[in-house]
Amino acid sequence: MSASTSGYAGIVRRFQDVRAARPWAWWRGRALVLLPLALIAVIMVADFATGPRVHLGPLLIAAPALTASFAGPVEVALIGVAAIGAEVVIAAADRWRGLVEYESHLSSLVLMSVVIVFFSAVRRRHQRQLALVRSVAETAQQVLMRPLPERVGPLRIASLYLTAQEEARIGGDLYGAARIARGTRLIIGDVRGKGLAAVDTAALVIGAFCAAAHQRAALRDLLAFLDGAATVELATSEEGEAGAGENFVTAAVVDIPDEEPRVHIVNRGHPSPLLLTGGRVRELRATRPAPPLGLGNLAAPDAHADSFPFRPGDLLLLYTDGVIETRDADRRFYPLRERLLAWEEDDPGRLVERLHEDLCAYAADRLDDDVAVIAVKRMPGQGLGGLRSPS
Incomplete structure (x- = not known):
């Protein structure tokens, strides 16, 4: 679809x-x-x-x-x-x-x-x-943050987007997906700050991703392009404003090859993705932490891509910090990993729907920050030359 x-x-x-x-x-x-x-x-x-x-x-x-x-x-x-x-x-x-x-x-x-x-x-x-x-x-949200397709190549995808302000439909979080040669490329990010400035920056970053995802074969080249776009946008929006130079965009860009049971991730200051595999939840941490996008000269000169196993049947969860920073009435943070272990969901759509309901119940429908989530599952028997998930 x-x-x-x-x-x-x-x-x-x-x-x-x-x-x-x-x-x-x-x-x-x-x-x-x-x-x-x-x-x-x-x-x-x-x-x-x-x-x-x-x-x-x-x-x-x-x-x-x-x-x-x-x-x-x-x-x-x-x-x-x-x-x-x-x-x-x-x-x-x-x-x-x-x-x-x-x-x-x-x-x-x-x-x-x-x-x-x-x-x-x-x-x-x-x-x-x-x-x-x-x-x-x-309507603007539908244009800027288009709903992700449910099927992309050998992947099944589900997404969630919530804004902290009930009156708003667009926030500072962003996500996107692009089909490239022999694979799929995803991005999830979070703009520091709120209001129209954050929305403008989120729209520019996601637009830059959609424009360059097909043209930059290497992740490091794509990240360099996104970093330049975010730096120019943030510098423009900060002219004459207090706190100039303090804004940035955390982001994680993911490459999932069709014929390789792995996932390649470049993380720029974003919460680490989680991999649900074999009844366990594994945190995919960056081996070389890099600063967020939009920091100009402070940015890493060469983005390092980490590679992790991603076999058929595995489920990858990308999310913004609005998920793990959601608090209950006692101001306790949302226990995402514990919830994932307890649910044992293996369908992206059901997982995202359950996470949505549980987050709203946990926060009593009062989110403190925007929330964006992408759940990705590699389907058994598709791609990888017919490789199946281990029994």
């Missing part, structure tokens, strides 16, 4: 979920309208019970005000008309005693109802604008 097909499938699923939830939302909205109507009825009964000495009509303004908290201007206007009608009924029942007082109350009720309807219309307009902005942001 292609990346675009996977993205369309996700959009279709979200549309189906919204459509399925729409009837319940419609009935819930109509049911809430009963609250201000009940309030109007209670005020009328109380006014009749207390007699002409106590006039409770001014309290009717609470009905349209309450409606404005959950409904649109049309519903608010209808409740306002109902409140005005109730005021007229109360005044008629009292045979318009104190005509001037009733007229002032009625005029105030009409004026306040109109004001509430106006502000309700303004709020509804702002809500629509916000929904449009969020929709555009989600």
Whole structure:
């Protein structure tokens, strides 16, 4: 399945979920309208019970005000008309005693109802604008952080992308995949910082990766290109800003050959990938630690690629530090390795889905940092000249 097909499938699923939830939302909205109507009825009964000495009509303004908290201007206007009608009924029942007082109350009720309807219309307009902005942001994420394909050569891939800010759809984490000659190339990274500057840098790095992954045969050449792109972008974004020179991008770039049971990794200050093999979890640490991207002269002159076994049936997990730095209510870090050992999942899709659910539950749906995850499994019997995983 292609990346675009996977993205369309996700959009279709979200549309189906919204459509399925729409009837319940419609009935819930109509049911809430009963609250201000009940309030109007209670005020009328109380006014009749207390007699002409106590006039409770001014309290009717609470009905349209309450409606404005959950409904649109049309519903608010209808409740306002109902409140005005109730005021007229109360005044008629009292045979318009104190005509001037009733007229002032009625005029105030009409004026306040109109004001509430106006502000309700303004709020509804702002809500629509916000929904449009969020929709555009989600589309931008689909363009910048395209969903990874579920199958690439002999590999099965699953990915996860979460932002710490609930209102945002794009963060400072990044990932990508590219099919190259006789293999697959992956990147996962994390931009230091937050906000639009981090988003700009993440977009530039992933764009540079997609442009150069096919052109740079050696990982060291690709990393040099990415380092130069990140250095220029960060230097440009830091002009005139405090803390210039303190921003960088941690990244891990992975080459997985089709016909070789190994994985080649260049790690630039990123959390070490984890390899799930034979019921064990192995940390693939860099033998020559290198600084992150974007540090200019501090960068390593020649990127060193570490090579590790990656046989059919093995599962490789790439992740950003937002995963291992997630905290629970007691401020304890998320125990990723312990979870992986306990789950013993061997399917990338199920592993990522379970990790997603467990992270949200662990943090009570309040992430402190963005999260990006890639799970990759080499399928038995594909590539490697028909090599099978050991029994």
